[in-house]
Amino acid sequence: MPEFLLLALLAGVSVAVASGPLGAFIVWRRMAYFGDTLAHSALFGTAIGVALQIVPTIAVMVVCLVLALLLVALMRQRQLAVDTLLGIMAHSSLALGMVAVALFPQVQIDLETLLFGDLLAVTQGDLLMIAAVALVVIVALWKLWRPLLAITIHEDLARVEGVPATAVRTALMLLIALTISIAMKVVGALLVTALLLIPAATARRMTRTPEQMAVGAIICGVLAVIAGLAMSWYLDTPAGPSIVISATALFLLGLIRPMSSHT
Amino acid sequence: MSVAGTTELVSLKGVSVSFGKKNVLENVDLCVEKRRIVTLIGPNGSGKTTLVKVLLGLQEVSSGRVQRATDMRIGYMPQKLHIDSTMPLTVGRFLGLSGANAQQCREALQRVAVAHLVESPVYGLSGGEMQRVLLARALSNKPDLLVLDEPVQGVDLAGQELLYQLIGQLRDELGCGVLMVSHDLHLVMAATDEVVCLNKHVCCHGSPQSVTANPAYLQLFGDKTAFYNHVHDHSHDLHGEVCAHEQPQKGSGDA
Numbered sequence: 001m002p003e004f005l006l007l008a009l010l011a012g013v014s015v016a017v018a019s020g021p022l023g024a025f026i027v028w029r030r031m032a033y034f035g036d037t038l039a040h041s042a043l044f045g046t047a048i049g050v051a052l053q054i055v056p057t058i059a060v061m062v063v064c065l066v067l068a069l070l071l072v073a074l075m076r077q078r079q080l081a082v083d084t085l086l087g088i089m090a091h092s093s094l095a096l097g098m099v100a101v102a103l104f105p106q107v108q109i110d111l112e113t114l115l116f117g118d119l120l121a122v123t124q125g126d127l128l129m130i131a132a133v134a135l136v137v138i139v140a141l142w143k144l145w146r147p148l149l150a151i152t153i154h155e156d157l158a159r160v161e162g163v164p165a166t167a168v169r170t171a172l173m174l175l176i177a178l179t180i181s182i183a184m185k186v187v188g189a190l191l192v193t194a195l196l197l198i199p200a201a202t203a204r205r206m207t208r209t210p211e212q213m214a215v216g217a218i219i220c221g222v223l224a225v226i227a228g229l230a231m232s233w234y235l236d237t238p239a240g241p242s243i244v245i246s247a248t249a250l251f252l253l254g255l256i257r258p259m260s261s262h263t
Numbered sequence: 264m265s266v267a268g269t270t271e272l273v274s275l276k277g278v279s280v281s282f283g284k285k286n287v288l289e290n291v292d293l294c295v296e297k298r299r300i301v302t303l304i305g306p307n308g309s310g311k312t313t314l315v316k317v318l319l320g321l322q323e324v325s326s327g328r329v330q331r332a333t334d335m336r337i338g339y340m341p342q343k344l345h346i347d348s349t350m351p352l353t354v355g356r357f358l359g360l361s362g363a364n365a366q367q368c369r370e371a372l373q374r375v376a377v378a379h380l381v382e383s384p385v386y387g388l389s390g391g392e393m394q395r396v397l398l399a400r401a402l403s404n405k406p407d408l409l410v411l412d413e414p415v416q417g418v419d420l421a422g423q424e425l426l427y428q429l430i431g432q433l434r435d436e437l438g439c440g441v442l443m444v445s446h447d448l449h450l451v452m453a454a455t456d457e458v459v460c461l462n463k464h465v466c467c468h469g470s471p472q473s474v475t476a477n478p479a480y481l482q483l484f485g486d487k488t489a490f491y492n493h494v495h496d497h498s499h500d501l502h503g504e505v506c507a508h509e510q511p512q513k514g515s516g517d518a
Contacts, residue, residue: 028350150360153346160319160339161361161404201349208351208384 004120008239009229011122014134015186015195016221018179021141021214023200023221025172026193028152028210033083034071034173035193037090038064038180042189043097045181046114051104057129057185064177067093072170117188117240120232130182137175141214148172149210186225187240198247199224202254220250270297272335272408272440273318278327280313287313289464290327295408300434300441302451305461306483311444312342314461315412318442338406340397342413342444346385354388354396355381363403371399375429390417394426402433409433409441415450427454448484 001009026032041063049059067089074085101107113121122130141148147168150158159165176196183192203216227250228243235242274294280287288310295301295318305311316322317329319339346352354377358368372378375395380388388396394414401409414430415423431454434441445451452458452471459468466479474480 028347030347146360146362152350153352153357153360154341154344156316156319156321157339157341157344157400158360159321160337160410204349204351208353209356210350210352213351 004122005229005233007122007124007127008119009225011127011130012119012186012225012229012239012243013222014127014131015179015183016199016225017218018134018137019183019196020199020203020216020218020221022137022172022176022179023196023198023217024203024210024214025148025152026176026196027200027204031176032193032197033086033090034176035180035196037071037086037093038067038177039184039189039192040090041067041093041097042114042184043109044093044100045097046109047097047100047104047107050107050109051100057126057181060184061133061178061181063093064181065174068173068177069170072166072173113188114184115188115190116238117184117186117191119186119229119239119243122185126185130185133178133182137179140171140175144168144171145211187243191240191244194244194247195221195224198244198251202247202251205254205257220247224250271295271330272297272332274330275314275317276328276330278314278317278324278329280310280317280322281325286463288317288324291461291465293318293459293465295440295442297407297440298434298438299457300431300443300455301457301459302443302445302455303459303461304445304448304451304484305466309462311461312412315410315442315444319410332407335408336404336406338401338404338409338439340394340401340409340411340414342416344393344397348386350386352385353381354383354385357385357396358400358403361400361403367403367405368399371403372396374402374433375399391419391422391426394418398426398429402437405437407439409437409439411441411443413444413446416446420450423450427451430454 026035042060045060045063046056048054048063049056052059071085071089075082101109147158147163150161150163151165151168155165155169179196180192183195187195199220200213200217202220203213207213207216224243224247227246229239231237231242231246232239272295276292278291278293279289291314293301293314303311303314313322317324319337320331354372355365355368358371359365363371369378369381372381375398377392377395377399380392380396385393385396394417398411398414401411409430411430415426418426427450430441430443433439443451443455452475455471457468458471458474460466460474460477460480460483462483466483467474467477469477
């Protein structure tokens with residue numbers, strides 16, 4: 001296997017491992033729009049990364065984390081609904097990105113890479129960072145699993161039982177922000193939510209516990225990465241969209257099978 | 264009444280809560296002791312839910328004092344628990360989320376007579392089953408105080424009576440205090456030691472008999488309670504509110 005393909009495969013698999021369980025939380029908590037909002041900020045992150053000569057992925061990561069914290073802070077007020085806040089943040093950050101690109105003439109951004117990812121161009125350095133972030137996400141999820149489930153089901157009940165709900169919820173948002181910033185490298189800003197949502201939705205139909213669904217989402221994600229890369233290799237299609245198509249194909253296959261009984 | 268200070272689990276003195284300029288609770292006194300069932304009744308918007316949150320420590324008070332017994336474990340049964348159909352979750356796993364171990368969960372389910380549901384998905388339980396499962400979760404940590412927010416909602420009449428009986432038995436077994444919120448003015452009267460009638464402030468409180476005869480209570484709830492021992496003297500509208508009677512019936516029964 002050529003090295004670039006191996007790097008792409010390992011990077012894709014790492015992202016799938018982190019995004020599987022987080023995707024399940026996004027499905028359970030109906031946070032799909034949160035992922036999209038963060039993806040909208042990618043242009044801004046990349047632009048300031050290039051302008052300030054920081055590795056763009058790290059700049060994107062920082063911008064995503066700041067947006068996640070901003071959302072947690074804004075959610076404390078009760079006047080505006082969360083989707084309104086997300087809409088404001090998504091479009092402001094996209095506009096900010098476009099203005100930043102215009103203001104720094106030295107910033108040349110390959111829009112296609114930004115929007116659809118460039119998995120086949122992943123370097124060893126990229127892979128290292130992606131794998132490290134995936135590891136952090138998985139370890140954090142492992143440690144926080146029960147409180148995360150508890151606040152997802154009923155936040156007040158979890159609080160009464162001693163869960164520091166605000167801190168746990170903030171941690172979840174930060175983990176999602178981290179994962180989205182690395183997933184953007186794989187499938188690009190436009191398709192990043194798909195990588196979180198589709199494998200989790202596919203796994204739902206075959207599982208009876210939250211843990212099974214999280215692991216199932218990882219498996220579906222990894223299968224989609226492998227199939228997508230194979231498709232990209234043999235048909236010369238762009239890798240990111242091929243992975244998303246593979247994930248969707250898996251989802252459709254899952255629909256044929258009836259929903260497992262007792263679920 | 265027991266001696267204050269020895270059996271008090273939680274007590275509120277002059278508690279007020281306001282959101283912005285809106286007063287939700289005004290100068291509320293309330294005390295829940297061990298082995299006593301206190302029922303909170305009041306119309307919608309009377310601040311019942313806010314008061315429960317104050318008791319649970321989820322809501323800061325604007326003024327007044329909240330005192331809790333030290334090391335008190337609270338079992339809480341929330342009013343509504345909507346489990347999204349996207350989350351696969353069995354009853355056993357749901358109970359385990361409280362932090363109780365498998366043995367404790369099994370015992371709690373057994374105690375409320377739904378042990379057979381342990382492997383069933385939470386999504387799709389009937390109203391009565393769901394309330395019992397929620398009660399089991401509240402029990403699973405062996406609480407000193409049970410806080411039950413509308414524990415019988417969505418349960419048919421016969422089931423409601425059984426649930427109230429069960430709550431009474433649990434109080435005896437665990438020796439815990441119970442604070443219940445209720446809409447139902449009848450069945451609950453038979454199952455409680457003390458009634459607190461809330462409409463932002465405490466209108467009246469005392470034994471069920473004394474409260475149902477209190478003019479403040481009658482003004483708030485009308486004369487429906489003149490039929491205190493009967494069960495079919497009112498109907499519910501779509502929101503579960505008790506519909507007002509056409510002609511007031513005065514003077515009959517216990518009032």
